[in-house]
Amino acid sequence: MTNNGDKKIGGVSGTKQLKEVHKTESIGDVKGVEATTGVSGVGQAGSVNKRRATHLMTPGEREALMKMISEEADKLFTEGALPASKKALVTSAVKMAVDAGILPPEDEK
Amino acid sequence: MANVLPVEEADQLALEHQGWAESIARSVARAWNMDWRLDGLDGAAMEALLFCARRFDPSRGIPFRGYARKRIHEASTDAARKSRGWRRGAQNPTSEEQRARELSSELFNVFPELRSGELPLVEEGSDGGEVRGAIRQLLVGASIIAAKQSSIEQPDTLLDYKRLVELMATLEPVHQILMWRVYWEGESMRTVASEWGIDELNVIREHKVLLSYLMKGIQSGKPAPTPKIRPGLRTTSVKIKKDKLLGNFSELVGQHVSGQQSGGAQAAKGRGL
Numbered sequence: 001m002t003n004n005g006d007k008k009i010g011g012v013s014g015t016k017q018l019k020e021v022h023k024t025e026s027i028g029d030v031k032g033v034e035a036t037t038g039v040s041g042v043g044q045a046g047s048v049n050k051r052r053a054t055h056l057m058t059p060g061e062r063e064a065l066m067k068m069i070s071e072e073a074d075k076l077f078t079e080g081a082l083p084a085s086k087k088a089l090v091t092s093a094v095k096m097a098v099d100a101g102i103l104p105p106e107d108e109k
Numbered sequence: 110m111a112n113v114l115p116v117e118e119a120d121q122l123a124l125e126h127q128g129w130a131e132s133i134a135r136s137v138a139r140a141w142n143m144d145w146r147l148d149g150l151d152g153a154a155m156e157a158l159l160f161c162a163r164r165f166d167p168s169r170g171i172p173f174r175g176y177a178r179k180r181i182h183e184a185s186t187d188a189a190r191k192s193r194g195w196r197r198g199a200q201n202p203t204s205e206e207q208r209a210r211e212l213s214s215e216l217f218n219v220f221p222e223l224r225s226g227e228l229p230l231v232e233e234g235s236d237g238g239e240v241r242g243a244i245r246q247l248l249v250g251a252s253i254i255a256a257k258q259s260s261i262e263q264p265d266t267l268l269d270y271k272r273l274v275e276l277m278a279t280l281e282p283v284h285q286i287l288m289w290r291v292y293w294e295g296e297s298m299r300t301v302a303s304e305w306g307i308d309e310l311n312v313i314r315e316h317k318v319l320l321s322y323l324m325k326g327i328q329s330g331k332p333a334p335t336p337k338i339r340p341g342l343r344t345t346s347v348k349i350k351k352d353k354l355l356g357n358f359s360e361l362v363g364q365h366v367s368g369q370q371s372g373g374a375q376a377a378k379g380r381g382l
Binding site for chain 1: 128129132133136137139140141182186205206208209210212213216217220223224225226227228230239240241243244245247248249251252254255269270272273276324326327328330
């Protein structure tokens, strides 16, 4: 049934021409999934640049430090790269330099 | 602009820390077997304390003692070196104690952290722990200074350090120049860094790596793989190589070899190798 008020459609306007559909290209061969090669190994992580507290020397560890200086000097001067005749001199100098920086505990606060 | 304290407050600050500054002077005197008053270390420490108090800027957030300790220590060691007690010792340069004093005072230039009562930092995991690692660094550093002192005072005695010098000659030229300037010419690492236009930390860290290399070489009796040049020093290294500069220690060793070949031991005598 038609309604007398209806108007006749004159035409469809405003559509645009479809663009050309490009031709599809042929699909290359599908290869089978290859086996992974073995991981050669995990390298050691580089040292992290951490901020560390410095070692403050205290009178309490003075004797231990002096002993350690002598012990390390004994090791260092045995190989011959450093003259054994200078061991006492170098050891005394390091002990003096370390000792001159140690303050009594009440002054370290 | 610095926000320094008003003079009265600065003087009060100095007064509050007088005992502490005297303690620094006493520590220096004790280590060098001197009298902190007779040798004038007390006055030098007080002068430095007052100097620091008047320049102290609390707005920077650095504690006063952290700011002043190195300076007071330095003033004390300087006063000690100028004292009558030191000069008396210097009249007998063969005295082992005086030579050790001289050597230790140079050690403060290479390891300024000692002035603050701190040991040099070493890499974590150092053989035998960080304290022993720091002590080994100090011993190697002191040995290099002793070698330098020998080369100046009695060139012939540098022969005693031939292996150490040869080990240093295996380093890259830039590393040799760094070590030469710090140990032989007594320049601070800050000065070297600023002349090379790089951050001071680059020089400080490289110096630690070099000491560690030398230590390994000394202990094993043969050179370890030579340390790589860190990125911060590469531009300087390229310039040095472009100028075809040999390292200073390579030159020393070269002079020794040419001296031997020509039979001219005298030629090498001037530099002790």
